[in-house]
Every structure is written in structure tokens, then in C-alpha cells.
Amino acid sequence: MRSRPATRRIWAGGLATLPLLAGALTLTTPLAHASEAPARHNLPGTKPRWATAQADRGTASGAAKVSVRVYLAGRDDAGLAAYARAVSDPESPSYGEYLSPRQAVARFGTTDAQIRTVRSWLTSAGLKVTGGNRHYVSATGDAASAEAAFGTRLHEYAKDGKTYRAPAGTASVPSSAADAVLGVSGLDNAPRLLGHDDQLPQPKPAVVNSGPFSTDYGSDIATSLPSAYGHKVPYAVKGYTGRQLRAAYGAKRHTGKGVRVAVVDAYTSPTLLRDTAAYAERHGDGAWHAGQLEQVLPDRWTNTEECDAAGWYGEQTLDVEAVHAVAPAADITYVGAASCSTEDFYDALAKVVDGHLADMVSNSWGDFESNVTPDVAAAYDQVFQMGAVQGTGFYFSSGDYGDTEIVTGTKQVEFPADSAWVTAVGGTSLAVGRRDAYLWETGWGTERAVLSSDGTAWDGFPGTFNGAAGGGTSRTVPQPSYQRGVVPAALATAHGTQGNRVVPDLSAVADPNTGFLVGQTQTFPDGSRRYNESRVGGTSLAAPVITALQALAQEARGGPAIGFANPVVYAKYGSRLYHDVTDTPTGVELAVARRDFVNGHDGSDGLVTSVRCLGKNTSLRAVRGYDPVTGVGSPAAGYVESYRRH
Numbered sequence: 001m002r003s004r005p006a007t008r009r010i011w012a013g014g015l016a017t018l019p020l021l022a023g024a025l026t027l028t029t030p031l032a033h034a035s036e037a038p039a040r041h042n043l044p045g046t047k048p049r050w051a052t053a054q055a056d057r058g059t060a061s062g063a064a065k066v067s068v069r070v071y072l073a074g075r076d077d078a079g080l081a082a083y084a085r086a087v088s089d090p091e092s093p094s095y096g097e098y099l100s101p102r103q104a105v106a107r108f109g110t111t112d113a114q115i116r117t118v119r120s121w122l123t124s125a126g127l128k129v130t131g132g133n134r135h136y137v138s139a140t141g142d143a144a145s146a147e148a149a150f151g152t153r154l155h156e157y158a159k160d161g162k163t164y165r166a167p168a169g170t171a172s173v174p175s176s177a178a179d180a181v182l183g184v185s186g187l188d189n190a191p192r193l194l195g196h197d198d199q200l201p202q203p204k205p206a207v208v209n210s211g212p213f214s215t216d217y218g219s220d221i222a223t224s225l226p227s228a229y230g231h232k233v234p235y236a237v238k239g240y241t242g243r244q245l246r247a248a249y250g251a252k253r254h255t256g257k258g259v260r261v262a263v264v265d266a267y268t269s270p271t272l273l274r275d276t277a278a279y280a281e282r283h284g285d286g287a288w289h290a291g292q293l294e295q296v297l298p299d300r301w302t303n304t305e306e307c308d309a310a311g312w313y314g315e316q317t318l319d320v321e322a323v324h325a326v327a328p329a330a331d332i333t334y335v336g337a338a339s340c341s342t343e344d345f346y347d348a349l350a351k352v353v354d355g356h357l358a359d360m361v362s363n364s365w366g367d368f369e370s371n372v373t374p375d376v377a378a379a380y381d382q383v384f385q386m387g388a389v390q391g392t393g394f395y396f397s398s399g400d401y402g403d404t405e406i407v408t409g410t411k412q413v414e415f416p417a418d419s420a421w422v423t424a425v426g427g428t429s430l431a432v433g434r435r436d437a438y439l440w441e442t443g444w445g446t447e448r449a450v451l452s453s454d455g456t457a458w459d460g461f462p463g464t465f466n467g468a469a470g471g472g473t474s475r476t477v478p479q480p481s482y483q484r485g486v487v488p489a490a491l492a493t494a495h496g497t498q499g500n501r502v503v504p505d506l507s508a509v510a511d512p513n514t515g516f517l518v519g520q521t522q523t524f525p526d527g528s529r530r531y532n533e534s535r536v537g538g539t540s541l542a543a544p545v546i547t548a549l550q551a552l553a554q555e556a557r558g559g560p561a562i563g564f565a566n567p568v569v570y571a572k573y574g575s576r577l578y579h580d581v582t583d584t585p586t587g588v589e590l591a592v593a594r595r596d597f598v599n600g601h602d603g604s605d606g607l608v609t610s611v612r613c614l615g616k617n618t619s620l621r622a623v624r625g626y627d628p629v630t631g632v633g634s635p636a637a638g639y640v641e642s643y644r645r646h
Helices: 079-090 102-110 112-124 143-150 244-248 273-284 309-326 342-354 376-387 539-559 566-571
Strands: 041-044 056-059 065-074 128-132 135-144 153-157 163-165 171-174 181-185 258-267 295-296 333-338 360-363 363-369 393-397 422-430 438-443 443-448 462-468 471-479 500-503 505-510 516-524 529-536 593-596 607-613
Touching: 056 065, 056 143, 065 112, 065 143, 065 376, 079 376, 079 566, 102 181, 102 309, 102 376, 112 128, 135 143, 163 244, 181 376, 244 309, 258 309, 258 342, 258 363, 258 505, 273 295, 273 309, 273 516, 273 529, 309 333, 309 516, 309 539, 333 342, 342 360, 360 539, 363 393, 376 393, 393 539, 422 539, 438 471, 505 539
Parallel strands: 258 333, 258 360, 295 333, 360 393, 393 422, 422 505
Antiparallel strands: 041 171, 056 153, 065 135, 065 181, 128 135, 153 163, 422 438, 443 462, 443 607, 471 500, 516 529, 593 607
């Protein structure tokens, strides 16, 4: 059994030892009275932040059922992180020297001895092992047995108007198992549910866009409506198509041929294949050829009510159609998680890595950073690192609530976009003009004001918050080396002088007012279900667009997979390969007008007219250089070709 270091290290420049951070697993010294109790090693962060003394409602029943998942450390977690960094760094002699899944497991994966050790320890404590694989061991039992296994008492705590169980102190594992354990989840039973962004039409009820529309940005000016910022504004676009996005981001020469992209979401739309085929046919994205779109699904779905399973159908449809629209020849594997829980999404990501199902993975889901314990973050990081050593890159949407203070009461970023091992994708408002010409982008942040009753003004102009790209500084993840020298020090050190990860990395179109046209089968008020196209947005759009552009870049490269892209993304910073996005790219404030059906599907209940002001992202601003709305910027002409090997 190898000698385990005092801290599980993550990518932070020189691999600094930074305890108590997401992804870090710090081991303390043995208990002072070793003669009275076996030495144990702590698992910091296992007591969630909401389990405070003020919220404590007393000891949990010893008979209460507990289900845990013990994540396995593998044979060389520090070596895994180091190799993942080396193969992703263009300055490293190991750059692009990827391993096969079998080689990665043999070098860094969990050993049989580690699995036996964990199973034996859990069983000896009175828990029943119920399953597992090379990533974790799951077990159930009563609370008393869980307390014995993890060396902590379980209490009840008030949270969000309900009561949940959680450890009253830091959980620990016996020293004999410390070498095998990465972390544990399940000691607290608060819901661990991840969500998708809210800017999408759902299958019930149908969402139909009203007109007028601009065909391209600015083609139809709302001359009969009041001015905004002293000038007449255009109607919102009907919805961009793949042709317009490829042109705007300088990617018309490639199609993604020979590259496979994975899309990971929860559940699967029953009409996904039919809808995506109809959309491709209508918009000239190219008919799906045999085997081009595959689905990898679990044996059964769980938590369907808690997760609103049908509410995910629009997300899946958007993601797949956006990837195909931008990279029409790329192969796509849709991987459906069994539910929206952190455990099931983890399993879906691990499935992609274990089978090397794709070279790049689009993910438009997440949770607020404060809801995630270091154990879960460390387990996800391990999957991302295993993907990196095999040449697989992960792309995550940054969220749709700006700095999130408006919904969480505090400024924070989202998980897993906060991981130092993924590419976080921010959002923009995009103007594509005549002949698909790129005009400008702002950082996505919208305020909405409605037309006054007499039609002469916008009530409360510029209005109230109406969605914005997520971003900001992580409170838990150390600053990765690739961000040093690019991210302004004031951002990196917002939560401490040592510096932290800042989100996002790249950006693309996200604003629903300059959004993407999506086709989906929806349910209408008369009970009929039929195909309908509507304009959508959110960083749920930006993530698959960037992933698809990376597929084009990999095709252009003609060599090894791009893999974990961030070191290369930041190496290109400051060049003409990026649009340096700001909030006022034309020198004046920007806005668009919209008319929408009050009931969302027809004019029987009337229309509401509003103005949407652009570049208004909470406390976040898109400025020259790196910023916490758009990162290094959005891809420009030449970006895709810049990956070509010389």
C-alpha cells in the first residue's frame, strides 16, 4: 500500500498544498489517544456548510436508514493530476501523449486491494455493501452503523424550511482505509440535485414566439415603439441557425468530420431522434447518417418527479441540435444520466471516460458552488483528470444568474464549471448581420421593461433582471497555473491572497434575445403534440456551441485530440483569435424590442411588449481583456484553424 501524501493536490501552478479546498483531501494526524482508539484520518468538508449550530435540531435517530457512496482514491491520485497536466500543456514534452482507457486504469485506477479494504471496513462497521465499481463502493445501514464507520455523530438540521440529517463533525476513516478513500457522500440526506438553465421551452406547455422578428440583427427596427437610450431599437431576431453561427465564429470551412462529441444530460426526450432529424432537414445542417447520433442510456430512470424529468427534454434537444448545427459532420453520443442527482451525473461522466465515448463532452447543467462538498468535487475532478489523460475535454455552462446573489443571497460561481479541470463557458449577446456577418457581441446580461399602458414609454426603464451569464471567483478552488498572468489579480484574489479559480474560460452566444432556433415536439393547449420551433438561449446554448467549435478545431488539427483545452485556450489569449467582448461594443447602450404571447402559445390572451437592455450583468462586467462574463472572449476568424499542426 502506497504512502499517501498529507493533502490531495490539485492543479494550482506548482501543485501547492492547499487544505480544505474543493478537490482537496487533507489528512490529519492520528488521534491523540492512540491507545484508546485506532488512528483515523479526517475527510474535511464532509460536514456541509448549512449544518450550523443555529440550525441544529438534535441527534438523529440511530435507526434511521443511511445510504453512502465511498469514492475510491485509485493507486496514484497525485500522479494522475500531474500526468493530466502534462498531456494538456503545449509546453510539456508529454503534450498529447494520451493513454488508452486500459492504460489509464492500469496506471492510475483503483486496485482490487483498495476495493477489498473499503468493503471490509464498511462491513465490519455494520453497513451492508450494496454495489459499486472501480470508482466507488456503495453501502446502506442504520445511522448508528454509519456513525461507527465514519467516526462522527449524525444530527438533524433545519434547511430551506425542512429538516435534513448531516454529520455534526468532520467524518473520518480508519488509517487502514485512508489510502483507498477519496471521499464519501450520503452522510447528509439533503437533495443533491443538479439543474439546467431556465431559458428553455419545455414540452408542456408549448412555447411559441410571437413576431415581429429581425431576420438578422437590426433588419427590422421597432419604429412605432418608444426609443431606448435615445434611439430606436431593432426587434429581437427570430433565432440564429447553424449557418449564421459558423460564419459569426469564423468556422465555415470545417464540419467536424471524424470527431465524436458526447452530450450529457438527465433522462432522454422520447422524440429526440425525430426532432433533431426534422430540424436538420429544415435548416440544411445535413441529414443524420447511420450511426451518427447514438444514445447511451441507463437501465432505468430514478427521481423522475423530484427532477421534473420532462423538463429536461428541451435541454437535450437544444444541446444535440446546437452541436449538429455547428459541426454537422461530427458524430454525437447522447449520454442520459439516470436522474439529476450528483451521483447519477457522476456515473454518466464516468461512463464517457471509461469507454472513451468521445473526445469532448458538452454539459449544460450544474449547481451553486456552496451546495457541493469537497468530497463530491474531488470525485468529479478525478473523472475529469482521467478524461484528460485519455484526450477527453469537458465543457460546462457557467450558469444563467450572473453573480447569483439575486437567487442565493451571495456572490458565487457554479459547480462543476468551477473545476480547474473543465472549460467553463460563459455567454454573450450576439449580433449577426446581413450575409451572416459578425457585427459585435456584448457580455450576456439582460434587464427587461414593459411598454406603458399608453404606449409612450417603457415602465421602470431599463427594467429588472432577466438573465445573465454566470461567472466570478471560486471560493474553494485554487487558481490554476494556466490562468496566471491572464486573469487580473483583483479577480483571482477576491476571496484570498493565495488566488482562486475564476470563471468562465471561453464564451459564445447565450442571450435568448439573440438566441438559437430550436425545434422540439411540444404539447399544445388542445392536447395535441407537434413539432414547433422557437428561439432559446442561456449558457445552455453557449456550452454546446463552444464544444462543437472545438470539434471543428480538432478536425482542422488533423492529429491528436485536443483533450483538456484550457492551457491552449489561455496560451492564445490576447491574439486576434478571440473577439474581445465588452458590454458596449458600439460605443452606445444596446437594447432590442420583443412582443410575446401572454399565454406563451397564441394571441388569445393578448400580447406583452417589452424592451430588453443588453450588457447588464448584475455586478459582473464584460471589459477589455479577461473578464468574469466572457473569459478570454469568443472564438473569432482563425480560431478553428489555429489548432492545425504545423
